[in-house]
Amino acid sequence: MAGSTPASLTADAPAETSAARKARRFSPWQEAWRRFRRHKMALVSAFALLVIVFAVLAGPFIWPVPINEIDFTAKLQGPSVSHPMGTDDLGQDLLARLIYGGRISLAVGVAAMVVAIFVGVLIGAIAGMASGAVDAALMWVTDLFLSLPQLPLLLLVIYLFREPVKGVLGIEGGAFVLIVAVIGGTRWMPAARLVRAQFLSIREKEFVEAARALGASRLRLVLMHILPNAMGPVIVVATIDIAAAIIAESTLSFLGLGFPSDVPTWGSVLRDAKDYLDIAPHWALFPGALIFITVLAINFIGDGLRDALDPRRVL
Amino acid sequence: MAENLLDIRGLKTWFKTDDGVVRAVDGVDLHLDRGETLGVVGESGCGKTVTARSVLKLIDMPPGRFEAGEILWKGRNLIPLPAEEMNKIRAREIAIIFQEPMTSLNPVYTVGYQIAEVLRQHENLSRKQAVEGAVEMLRLVNIPNPGKRVHDYPHQFSGGMRQRVMIAMALSCKPQLLIADEPTTALDVTIQAQILELMQEMKDRLGMSIMLITHAMGVVAETCQRVVVMYAGKVVEEAPVEALFANPRHPYTQGLIRSIPRVDRAAAKERLEAIPGTVPSLLTPPPGCRFAARCKYAMDVCVTAMPPLKEVGPGHRVACVL
Amino acid sequence: MIPSLLGISVVLFALLALAPGDPFDELATNPAVPPEVRAALRAKFGLDDPIWMRYWHWLAALLQGDWGFSFVSRMDVSTLIMQRLPVTLIVIGASQFLAIAIALPVGVLAATRPYSLFDQIANTVAFIGFSLPTFFTGLVLILIFSIQLDWLPFVYRADINATGWAFYWEHIKQSIMPVTVLGLFQGAALVRFVRSSVLDVIRLDYVTTARSKGIGERKVITRHVVRTALIPVVTLVALQMPIVFSGAIVTEQIFRVPGIGSLLITSMLSNDTPVVMGVTFVSACLVVIFNLIADILYGWLDPRIAYR
Numbered sequence: 046m047a048g049s050t051p052a053s054l055t056a057d058a059p060a061e062t063s064a065a066r067k068a069r070r071f072s073p074w075q076e077a078w079r080r081f082r083r084h085k086m087a088l089v090s091a092f093a094l095l096v097i098v099f100a101v102l103a104g105p106f107i108w109p110v111p112i113n114e115i116d117f118t119a120k121l122q123g124p125s126v127s128h129p130m131g132t133d134d135l136g137q138d139l140l141a142r143l144i145y146g147g148r149i150s151l152a153v154g155v156a157a158m159v160v161a162i163f164v165g166v167l168i169g170a171i172a173g174m175a176s177g178a179v180d181a182a183l184m185w186v187t188d189l190f191l192s193l194p195q196l197p198l199l200l201l202v203i204y205l206f207r208e209p210v211k212g213v214l215g216i217e218g219g220a221f222v223l224i225v226a227v228i229g230g231t232r233w234m235p236a237a238r239l240v241r242a243q244f245l246s247i248r249e250k251e252f253v254e255a256a257r258a259l260g261a262s263r264l265r266l267v268l269m270h271i272l273p274n275a276m277g278p279v280i281v282v283a284t285i286d287i288a289a290a291i292i293a294e295s296t297l298s299f300l301g302l303g304f305p306s307d308v309p310t311w312g313s314v315l316r317d318a319k320d321y322l323d324i325a326p327h328w329a330l331f332p333g334a335l336i337f338i339t340v341l342a343i344n345f346i347g348d349g350l351r352d353a354l355d356p357r358r359v360l
Numbered sequence: 361m362a363e364n365l366l367d368i369r370g371l372k373t374w375f376k377t378d379d380g381v382v383r384a385v386d387g388v389d390l391h392l393d394r395g396e397t398l399g400v401v402g403e404s405g406c407g408k409t410v411t412a413r414s415v416l417k418l419i420d421m422p423p424g425r426f427e428a429g430e431i432l433w434k435g436r437n438l439i440p441l442p443a444e445e446m447n448k449i450r451a452r453e454i455a456i457i458f459q460e461p462m463t464s465l466n467p468v469y470t471v472g473y474q475i476a477e478v479l480r481q482h483e484n485l486s487r488k489q490a491v492e493g494a495v496e497m498l499r500l501v502n503i504p505n506p507g508k509r510v511h512d513y514p515h516q517f518s519g520g521m522r523q524r525v526m527i528a529m530a531l532s533c534k535p536q537l538l539i540a541d542e543p544t545t546a547l548d549v550t551i552q553a554q555i556l557e558l559m560q561e562m563k564d565r566l567g568m569s570i571m572l573i574t575h576a577m578g579v580v581a582e583t584c585q586r587v588v589v590m591y592a593g594k595v596v597e598e599a600p601v602e603a604l605f606a607n608p609r610h611p612y613t614q615g616l617i618r619s620i621p622r623v624d625r626a627a628a629k630e631r632l633e634a635i636p637g638t639v640p641s642l643l644t645p646p647p648g649c650r651f652a653a654r655c656k657y658a659m660d661v662c663v664t665a666m667p668p669l670k671e672v673g674p675g676h677r678v679a680c681v682l
Numbered sequence: 683m684i685p686s687l688l689g690i691s692v693v694l695f696a697l698l699a700l701a702p703g704d705p706f707d708e709l710a711t712n713p714a715v716p717p718e719v720r721a722a723l724r725a726k727f728g729l730d731d732p733i734w735m736r737y738w739h740w741l742a743a744l745l746q747g748d749w750g751f752s753f754v755s756r757m758d759v760s761t762l763i764m765q766r767l768p769v770t771l772i773v774i775g776a777s778q779f780l781a782i783a784i785a786l787p788v789g790v791l792a793a794t795r796p797y798s799l800f801d802q803i804a805n806t807v808a809f810i811g812f813s814l815p816t817f818f819t820g821l822v823l824i825l826i827f828s829i830q831l832d833w834l835p836f837v838y839r840a841d842i843n844a845t846g847w848a849f850y851w852e853h854i855k856q857s858i859m860p861v862t863v864l865g866l867f868q869g870a871a872l873v874r875f876v877r878s879s880v881l882d883v884i885r886l887d888y889v890t891t892a893r894s895k896g897i898g899e900r901k902v903i904t905r906h907v908v909r910t911a912l913i914p915v916v917t918l919v920a921l922q923m924p925i926v927f928s929g930a931i932v933t934e935q936i937f938r939v940p941g942i943g944s945l946l947i948t949s950m951l952s953n954d955t956p957v958v959m960g961v962t963f964v965s966a967c968l969v970v971i972f973n974l975i976a977d978i979l980y981g982w983l984d985p986r987i988a989y990r
Contacts, residue, residue, distance in 0.1 A: 086806070189689040191921070192973055194965045196928030197946060198693075201962050204950045205697055292815050296932055299817045300947055312817075319821055319936070323829045330825075333818035341813035348809070418890055443899065450896030463887040466906050467986055468913075477905075481897045513985045529895075 077353040087349020090342035097339055101151060104144035112141045112309060124327055131327045133317060142309040143332055149310045150291055150336070153225055157290035160229025162283045165236025170267060172237070173244025184241070191234045199293065202227045203302050220304050228293045236282050243275035250274075277354035284347035288340045295336050311336045364432070365569055366392040366415065366537060371429035373407075373414045376422060380643045384410040386593035387429070389669070392537070397563065397570040399584035399601070401577060401616065403635075405642070407593040408573045412539050415571075416456055417446055452482045455530035459542035461522035465514035471498075472510035475529045482533045497528035501558060520551035527558060534566050541573045556583055577620045581605060586675070589613045592640055592650035595669065599676040609678040611655045649680070657682060686973075690966040691744065695737050698959065744963065750956030754949065759960040763942060767964070770941030773860055774930050778919065780865030781872055786915075789876025790908055793884060804873060811870025816929045820863045820936035827859065834859055838939040860933045867929055868922065875918050879911040886910075913983045920976030923969045 081087060115135045122132045130139040172183040203223060211219035247253060248271055256270050297303030298312030299319075306313055311332040318328035373385040385407040392398045400408045413419050415431055417438065431438040433449065441449075458464045466474060475497055476490035485493060491510065498506035501524040514522055523543060530538060540559060544552035560583060563570055572584060580587055580601065587604045589597040589612065597610040608614045615635040637654040640646060646653070648663040655662065661681055669677040743749070749759035788808075792801040828836035838856050883889065884907050892906040893899075931943035938944065942961050949957035 086809075185685075185689075189686055189693070192686055192924065192966075192969055193690060193693065194924040194927040194962075194969050196924075196931050197962045197965045200931075200946065200950060201694075201958060202697060204958060205700075288813070295815060296817060296928070300932065300935055301951060302947075315817065315821070322821060322825055326825055326829075329821050333815075333821060337814055337818055340815070341810060344809060344813045413890075416894055418893055447896035447898050450894055452896060456894045458887055458891065460887055464891045466888040466892065466910065468910055468984060477897060478895045481895065515986050526891075529891075 081349045081353035084345075084349035084352050086345045087352075090345035090349070093338065094342040094346065097147065097335075097342070098151065101144050101147035104147075105141075108140055108144065110138045110141040112145045113137060113307070130331045131325070133314070133325075133328055134321060139314070139328065139331060142314055143311065143335060146309040146311045146314055146332070147335065147339075149221070149304065149308065150294055150312070151339070153221065153228070153294040153310075154287040154291040156221075156225040157228035157232065157293070158283055158286040160225060161232040161286050161290070162236050162279065163233075164229065165233035165282075166240050166272075166279065168233065169237040169240025170244060170272065173241040173248070174263070174267060180241070183237075187234045187237050190231070193231070195231050196293075196296065198231055199227050199297065200300070200302055202230075203297065207302075216305060217308050220308065224294055224297060224303060228290045232286055232289060232293075236279060236286070239278055239282055240275055243278065244271055247271050247274050278351075280354055281347055281351045284343060284350055288343035288347070291336065291340055291343070364391040365394045365396075365434060366571070367430075367432040368411070368415070369430045369432065371411065371414060371431060372427035373410050373419060373424060374427045375424050382642045383593050383645060384424075384642060385414060386642075386645065388590070388593070388595055390588045390595060390598065392569055392571055394536070395563075395567060395569055396586060397572060397584045399580035399587040400571060400573045400590060401575060401580055401587060402590035403575055403616075406590045407642075408590050409541055411590070412456065412541050412571065412573050415539060416450055416454055417441075418456070448482075451478050451530070451535065452533045453535050454537045454539065455533070455535040456539040456541060457523070457526045457530050457543050459545050461519055461526055461546065464526055465522060467514055470511050470513055471517070471525045471529075475510075475525070475532055478529060478532050493532065494528075497532045498525070500531075501525070501528045501562075503528070519547055520554065523547060523551075523555050524558065527555075527562065531562055531566065531568075535568060537569045537571065538563070539571045539573070542575070543572075544579065545574070545576075552579075559583070577616055589616065592645060593642055594650060594666070595679065596651065597678045597680075598669070599673070599678075603673055603676045607673070607676075609672055609676070609682065610651075610680045611657055611682070612651045686970050687967065690970070691741055691963070692737070694959065694963055694966070695740055698740075699733060699736065749960045752949070752954055752957045754952050754954040755957070759956045762945070762957060763960055763964055766940060766942045766945045769939060770930055770934065770943060773857065773864065773933070773939060773941060774926055776857065776861045777864035777868060777929075778926065780861060781868035782919070784865070784869040785872030785876050786908075789873045790880050790903065790911075792873070793877045793880035794903060796881065801877075805877070808870045808873040811866055811873075814867070816863050816867050816932045817936060819866065820859070820933055823859050823863060824936070836937065838937050856937075860937045860939055863933050863936075864926065864929045868926060871922070871925075872915070872918070876911070876915055879914050880907055883907050883911040909983075913980065916979045916983060917976050920972045920979075923972040927965050927969065 115137060124131045130143060132139060133142070168183055168187065172180045172187075175183075207219070207223060210223045213219065214222055248266075253266065253270050256266055261270070294303060294310065295312030295315065298310050299316045301316060304310045304313050306317060314332040315329055315336075318325070318332065321328055368388055368390050371385055371388045372383070375382040375384055388407070388411055390398070390400070390411075400411065402408050410419065410424075414426070415433075415438070419426075426439050429439070433454070438446065438449070465471065472491050472494045475494035476485075476487070479485050479490040479493045480487065483490075483493070495506045495510050498510055503509055503521060503524055509517075514525070517525060526543075538559070543559070544555050547555060556579065559570060559572075562568070570583075572579070574580060584601050586600050587598070588595055589604075589610065591612050597604070597608070597613045599609075604613065605617060608617050612635070619634055635654060640650055640653060646663065648661075648665055649655070649658075649667060652658045652662040659681070661667075667679050667681050669679045671677050747760050749763070751757070752759050752762055755762055788804050792798075792804040795801055824836040827834045835856050836859070838860070889902060889906055892902045897905075927943075930941065931946060933939065934941045934943035935947050942964060946958065946961040946965075948954075949961070
């Protein structure tokens, strides 16, 4: 089997032996960690993200300033000792508001990712196992959703449903549930396609055949044998989905169709700040930078995880 | 002996990988005369393809690197040659065809375009003249209806026909050397014979030399005048084809010859022999003879030092202490 | 194309039908309107018909260009959208052009020198580029170029009191920032895709064949690598149109560009449902049209498809 490129031709034999050597020395997770560690930016990002998560969780205890204490004598102030990130037009402390907002933004990101991945894995798994008409129909729906313009659709659903949901769950809870459901509901397609593709290839593998020959039920086959082996790429997509969901939430809030102004999130603080850009740029720069750093960190971690868990894919 | 057409001396082509340096070609000496067909044989990963591609400097650098040695083409060393000079030699003086006719042609251009591209580059022809030249080449390699086929895309040809197109492309500037890197491995047996026959015919008509890379000893016996046997990046035996088959000296060559299936032996219920073991790692090659681990005659000296090539007959050299 | 358009229309209609609230709710709470009148009105507008009948009427009206009337703007929805659409198309078109103009050379250069310094910088910058939300980039650009440097206007004006060259110059000046914001975001994602697509092709056998022809590295890359690597890139550009649209809504909102994106937001904030539905449907149609264009280009770029 002379390879198509000289490098692979000559590397074939040694690569196999060294891979075999490593497999003996490391478990798959250790091997993944070893590869992840090689991605410097991912490591730095993981650390940065940990700091941000710790800050928004522990922040209120370290910086116990109320988020809605109005002080007109201190409005639109730049960063100072008493207000490290300055104040907004009502003299509210921005650090406290951004800590609170970070909790919501991160929570929305994670929750929306869970919804998207759950729906995606479910649909992808059904399509991958069923094949035939069911598969074709599900993939048609997936492609259809992929070709829908996401933001207009998000906005439309929120526009049509926000009043009734608010009536049932209250302002903050209603907005949270609606936004999570809508973002999750419009982001499941990549996961579904990925899981289906993984299923199609894994279910033909020998170990699955073996399990089937041993009389494993379909459900057991999926849960015990196929799904765990399909998870690597799904974890990568899930990570990147968190970043996308955080951007989506900030975008909605920024456009005035996400969380209302009295519930500070990074996006809604930025929306209020945009009209004061000339006199109080710090007001917009802090939340914007937080969104950017968080999203960048998550994307880098996703890239590192891709190297670690899914080495075959290039993009 | 007059000046050789091609003379490779002490060539080392190494590759840097994540796991270390792969010494794919590690000190190869071989030469090729005008009008000669030289067979280069050995199993997968022995460095024969890298040797072939090194001649045309088709090695990706990095990760590849010429560590040492010379490639003398008509007395001129190709290794330090700048890219523009090298491009004047490629296709015009030395051409190459590959194993996979399926993937060696660009799917998005017509075969006519791809042949004409060579002619336009080297012969300064107009677009129209070049296409006419392409038709002529397709006719030469016995593709039926060349005037029409010239406008077809590679996927519209069968595997054997594609290899004919590759040959037409390679020979369009009438090179003095054709390097054929496993040209028949991917083809059906009947097609293989046709392609070999075509190469032979072209060689006679154009008076060129052929360097035939293969792992099939049968192909070597039929087409070559001289053979170089490679193992783990080194030449282990070199001989005229009759001498090699009549009197193989290196245990590896002996193993290769014994592993050819033969009808007469099959009738005698003789077992087809395989060489035990696999090619050693080229990352950390053993200091001694690289075949020692698989050799049934291995002695203590074999694992300490690599034996040099020594003359054992006219044009017959072998790297073995035996 | 037709099935996906039908599918999109079903999704939109389903959302509309599922949404609680009824245009006649107000009448219901108004004691001056007797129930018989309300029922007659409902019947007139077909609200009591079975759902598929309502869908059929809605779709028929949509296809006839009868998209309803905007009570806020006091004009037909179709007229309103047609007024706003060209601006959006120009902004999106220009930014896609900018994105491709940046991504193609950078991606190809990075891929031909994998793991070089240039490659690493290009990769990192691209990563930062698509992690930057468009609304933040927009605000930062305004802060720098409009407020600090005062070079560019930060509000897009449709009524420019100038003629000739000055008119076009003003238009270009006010388009620079929105187009840059969208274009850089798109370009960043494209760079990585172009790079990986080129890397996929550059390893292929026929590239070695091309090198063996002695045509020179430049021709090898442009003729044999980029030409084939472009095929998946074209698909990606088309598939990313929904994302471009999302970006356009945000940019139009930040720079107050009078396109359909800002129209969508203003009509949502003023509860102008016919306009909201119209704009959503138009953007969906545009996405489908771009997919169709991609399919055609795909066939044109890849002879293996065209002959099938």
